[in-house]
Amino acid sequence: MSSPALVRHPEDSMPAIAEAAPAPAVTPPSFGTVALRWYRLNRGGLRAIAIGIISLLAFLLVWHLLTTYRVVFFVRFTNVPSPLAVYASFTKAIHDPKFLLHIALSCRRIIFGFSLAAIVGVPLGLIMGRFKLVHEIVFPVAEVLRPIPAIAWVPMAIMLWPTNEQSIVFITFLGSFFPILINTLHGMSLVDPVLVRAAQCLGARERSIFREVYFPASLPHIFTGLTVGMGVAWVSLIAAEMISGQYGIGYFTWEAYSLVQYADIALGMIAIGVLGLGSSLLIRGAGQLVMPWRLK
Amino acid sequence: MNEILTKAPQGHIDVRNFSLSYDSIEGPVEAVTDTQIHVKPGEFVSIVGPSGCGKSTLLNAVAGFLKPTTGIVTVDGERVNGPSAERGMVFQQYSLFPWKTVRENVEFGLKMRGMPRSQRERAARTLLGLAGLEAFEKHYPEKLSGGMKQRVGIVRALATGPKVLLLDEPFGALDAQTRVIMQQILTNMWQRLKISVLFVTHDIDEAIFLSDRVYCMTARPGSIKAEIPIPLERPRQQSMMMSSEFLALRRGLMSLIREESLKAMGGELNDMGLQGLNIELHGHSLADVI
Ligand SMILES: Nc1ncnc2c1ncn2[C@@H]1O[C@H](COP(=O)(O)OP(=O)(O)OP(=O)(O)O)[C@@H](O)[C@H]1O
Ligand SMILES: [Mg+2]
Numbered sequence: 070m071s072s073p074a075l076v077r078h079p080e081d082s083m084p085a086i087a088e089a090a091p092a093p094a095v096t097p098p099s100f101g102t103v104a105l106r107w108y109r110l111n112r113g114g115l116r117a118i119a120i121g122i123i124s125l126l127a128f129l130l131v132w133h134l135l136t137t138y139r140v141v142f143f144v145r146f147t148n149v150p151s152p153l154a155v156y157a158s159f160t161k162a163i164h165d166p167k168f169l170l171h172i173a174l175s176c177r178r179i180i181f182g183f184s185l186a187a188i189v190g191v192p193l194g195l196i197m198g199r200f201k202l203v204h205e206i207v208f209p210v211a212e213v214l215r216p217i218p219a220i221a222w223v224p225m226a227i228m229l230w231p232t233n234e235q236s237i238v239f240i241t242f243l244g245s246f247f248p249i250l251i252n253t254l255h256g257m258s259l260v261d262p263v264l265v266r267a268a269q270c271l272g273a274r275e276r277s278i279f280r281e282v283y284f285p286a287s288l289p290h291i292f293t294g295l296t297v298g299m300g301v302a303w304v305s306l307i308a309a310e311m312i313s314g315q316y317g318i319g320y321f322t323w324e325a326y327s328l329v330q331y332a333d334i335a336l337g338m339i340a341i342g343v344l345g346l347g348s349s350l351l352i353r354g355a356g357q358l359v360m361p362w363r364l365k
Numbered sequence: 366m367n368e369i370l371t372k373a374p375q376g377h378i379d380v381r382n383f384s385l386s387y388d389s390i391e392g393p394v395e396a397v398t399d400t401q402i403h404v405k406p407g408e409f410v411s412i413v414g415p416s417g418c419g420k421s422t423l424l425n426a427v428a429g430f431l432k433p434t435t436g437i438v439t440v441d442g443e444r445v446n447g448p449s450a451e452r453g454m455v456f457q458q459y460s461l462f463p464w465k466t467v468r469e470n471v472e473f474g475l476k477m478r479g480m481p482r483s484q485r486e487r488a489a490r491t492l493l494g495l496a497g498l499e500a501f502e503k504h505y506p507e508k509l510s511g512g513m514k515q516r517v518g519i520v521r522a523l524a525t526g527p528k529v530l531l532l533d534e535p536f537g538a539l540d541a542q543t544r545v546i547m548q549q550i551l552t553n554m555w556q557r558l559k560i561s562v563l564f565v566t567h568d569i570d571e572a573i574f575l576s577d578r579v580y581c582m583t584a585r586p587g588s589i590k591a592e593i594p595i596p597l598e599r600p601r602q603q604s605m606m607m608s609s610e611f612l613a614l615r616r617g618l619m620s621l622i623r624e625e626s627l628k629a630m631g632g633e634l635n636d637m638g639l640q641g642l643n644i645e646l647h648g649h650s651l652a653d654v655i
Contacts, residue, residue, distance in 0.1 A: 362463055
């Protein structure tokens with residue numbers, strides 16, 4: 070390049086100027102300035118957090134009022150436990166090894182069922198997206214089985230599997246399997262063919278194209294599938310536990326109803342909510358780790 | 366790097382008796398017919414023609430993405446039958462891998478070839494330096510401007526040291542100023558690397574400014590209407606675009622293309638009719654004319 074001035078793109082001059090700027094001007098900004106700047110940059114986020122806390126408190130307050138005054142207005146709050154009663158049973162439950170066992174077992178079933186669904190669903194979706202014949206063979210069966218809710222599988226699962234534990238894991242697996250498969254397939258169908266061509270004329274062969282183009286290009290949809298699949302896994306797990314379990318947080322909630330321990334019903338529900346939220350946050354975090362290019 | 370920079374000119378593209386039809390419900394659509402083009406080693410050749418005349422089709426056949434219906438495409442005497450790293454390509458839609466950083470994009474071809482990591486990192490850095498992009502090696506493509514993306518695209522295509530570089534309207538989406546700078550960068554790289562370039566554009570000025578030779582295609586089904594040598598001396602300067610020599614070439618190409626564009630825009634609106642009305646189309650939209 071004989072004339073670098075000509076080929077310099079205007080945008081490049083920015084870092085160059087920044088480097089060339091005279092050094093003495095950089096006195097470290099005071100703590101106050103930094104704090105103020107941080108506040109200005111994160112104002113939106115802080116606002117959302119503040120409003121979120123207020124709205125949760127308002128929810129608790131409404132709940133408290135409805136239950137203390139035993140409101141009956143279409144729905145009956147006569148027997149609904151108050152937040153304080155639920156809190157009391159919570160403090161008791163966390164010291165109760167049986168309650169912790171319920172939670173631990175539910176988590177174990179989710180981990181087994183969901184992981185299995187991901188381990189089978191993602192590769193199957195990738196292969197179906199790439200090889201037409203596999204797609205043509207598997208897709209019709211998947212489409213017929215997909216609309217059957219996992220709960221409807223409970224009797225069949227009990228027949229299929231020798232132990233209760235296995236049939237519950239199987240139902241959890243089924244619940245998350247189809248969202249994962251379908252979203253992976255969808256991701257594969259949206260891969261930009263120009264990127265495949267670009268890889269081909271850089272010397273990539275079938276295997277590399279699969280690993281370097283199709284897979285990363287589908288990752289955002291795979292993670293959508295994992296998030297949805299995790300939600301459905303919990304739905305299916307709780308239903309299965311309520312019907313056929315002896316342990317698990319779903320069983321705990323149902324048992325509380327049969328034993329007329331109303332506070333424990335709400336405690337079970339909240340535990341399910343927190344566990345579901347936690348697991349979807351975990352998946353989102355994993356997604357951000359695996360797809361750094363999607364960070365804003 | 367040095368091996369890439371100093372190798373002897375090669376990359377003789379030869380397209381002979383070429384035609385290509387697409388299959389459609391109404392039967393085969395002939396996109397390109399009876400076409401001969403060639404690019405000598407180290408030559409810069411452009412293809413211009415009206416929209417839909419088959420420029421991309423021709424280029425994709427040279428790249429190996431499409432098989433000719435009749436005829437043969439060879440590069441250095443070897444028949445093209447599939448894409449390969451010997452023929453680098455730059456697409457209009459940028460086509461950088463969004464999940465790879467700028468440097469990883471540039472390294473991709475070398476990685477495919479099995480070059481060890483440290484070596485290909487060094488090569489990628491050198492190449493990015495040539496294009497003034499060293500400061501952006503760790504950025505993801507999404508954060509770059511259109512001009513920068515396309516520079517990365519060109520550098521990526523050149524990284525493996527291809528014999529020929531194929532470009533399909535690479536600067537079509539860029540603004541006028543960026544486009545001029547990109548043309549300069551492309552010229553510089555081409556002169557350094559001494560490879561053959563086949564460049565598709567619909568911008569006549571761009572074709573004349575960059576090329577040793579320009580092929581002008583007819584409306585669909587496309588074939589070569591004219592072949593215009595560009596005898597302007599090199600290195601070319603922006604100021605040459607005002608020279609009488611440049612303007613004469615431009616006028617010539619312009620009238621060739623206009624004839625074909627009118628045909629492409631509608632069979633019923635024929636050139637004769639417009640001439641009868643004594644209307645100068647230049648500067649008006651077709652709607653104004655009708
Ligand atoms: N896959 C396809 N099936 C059927 N017809 C096609 C297909 N691809 C292109 N064509 C037709 O072939 C002709 C040539 O297309 P091509 O894309 O090569 O034109 P082009 O000169 O590159 O046009 P543009 O200037 O718009 O990029 C067009 O009329 C187009 O409609
Ligand atoms: Mg085109």
